[in-house]
Amino acid sequence: MMTPQVITPQQMQQILQQQVLSPQQLQVLLQQQQALMLQQQLQEFYKKQQEQLQLQLLQQQHAGKQPKEQQQVATQQLAFQQQLLQMQQLQQQHLLSLQRQGLLTIQPGQPALPLQPIAQGMIPTELQQLWKEVTSAHSAEETTGNNHSSLDLTTTCVSSSAPSKTSLIINPHASTNGQLSVHTPKRESLSHEEHPHSHPLYGHGVCKWPGCEAVCEDFPSFLKHLNSEHALDDRSTAQCRVQMQVVQQLELQLAKDKERLQAMMTHLHVKSTEPKTAPQPLNLVSSVTLSKSASEASPQSLPHTPTTPTTPITPVTQGPSVITTTSMHTVGPIRRRYSDKYNVPITSADIAQNQEFYKNAEVRPPFTYASLIRQAILESPEKQLTLNEIYNWFTRMFAYFRRNAATWKNAVRHNLSLHKCFVRVENVKGAVWTVDEVEFQKRRPQKISGNPSLIKNMQSSHSYCTPLNAALQASMAENSIPLYTTASMGNPTLGNLASAIREELNGAMEHTNSNESDSSPGRSPMQAVHPVHVKEEPLDPEEAEGPLSLVTTANHSPDFDHDRDYEDEPVNEDME
């Protein structure tokens, strides 16, 4: 049953759903899958990148014999190097994020992944020099037209620094049908063989099960804790699925950035070299392992046929679109279910957690207009805003709202008028809008008021997913890395991921509402599901009771923007 191969997310999902594995098997499987998939992706990615870059360099050097062209080549190389470094930084961010969550165990003094020596040990000039050397050393290869025939540098770089722990053997040509295929002859040694007390879910005396952080003094007690607290039940299964979502999301972004880089290279390559030695630009698509299903999903599908992320099990089919940012400008209105469809209130910290992301990524925030308006108003010092100030907040906080102003502004006005929770107050200098918090709370719980268990589930689910989600988002936001996805394709953005996770967890937990007791039905959903601030260092013994104890430091991100309103800068310069 434990085949030494990377299984597809769908297969994983099936396993999880059918619950055919024991808890230990499930955990081990998940750890291995996650580590393997990530490492395989990363290694393959860097290998391909360097192949492309090297080929690019080679061809350009050959083509450009005049000094002018040489300069141009150098400039382009620089751009590539910068892109490469950016990608490496992105990968490191993701790795750090995963490491924090216990997904990856990095041994001290041992490079966890090949990207580290690349990213840390080489500055652009060094890279360039290295490329030159390699290019000159293999100049005889340039006529073969084969872009992977002479890549001693890359293969050396990748394989020599690959973690011996995993002994991965990468097959760079095996990314077909979106399946990941890594041959891992020593897969079982991933975590236990050489370090019998090293466990991906155990570190610093803390259980690193996502959202747990229980303190375990030694390894045996950790194992005991693992078996008792994280047995194969609905909760653990749900958490596993969440973790899958996180990993899948990382993979999606990786695929997207790969596409972007390769499109850059293709673009420049086509311009600057003869097609004779060129790798077919169309190859680029096939090299993106995860984009196959997306390319199958009818690229010409209309923006009005949204594929809402209601099936987070297979977000792959929605994510890596061939459509890039340029095509997003024509994104029309789409309807989307928002994350408060289960009456999970969108709170300030929910929005605040995502602010950096939505500021930069032209992705529709998964919050209702009402939630956003309320947030805007509550953020203001006076808890009141004019309509125009609300507009400005929208455009300032969300890249998405820098377009189609007529549409969303109308929606804002519509919401202000429609919902009783927004109160118009005549002021000396005009009218301002305020929030009637009581009314705002009223309009939410009515739907599930008769079913407290659902509320409970929501709270549980939120507690499960928030740390993961937040960590993921934090890793993205730190670099202000937007997801270059398309709203028209119903892409699983981070925000959507949050809702998708909640949704899925809610479904998973629907029939397990008898075990958690920390949520009193009388409590306001707002309080109960208040967002969680995820700590960076899982060393707090107070959080040792399990996932549900994570509702700790309700954090309103004090640095959430500077409350500077009225900035009448033309934020809407590109509105149609």
Add this chain to the structure above:
DNA sequence: TGATGAATAAACATCA
């Protein structure tokens, strides 16, 4: 399948 909530579109009114 109907009810409901939300998004979107649009008509219309008011006012500076």
Add this chain to the structure above:
DNA sequence: CTGATGTTTATTCATC
């Protein structure tokens, strides 16, 4: 008259 603001109605869609 024009544009901003505000109200209201209708339609569509997704979900339950």
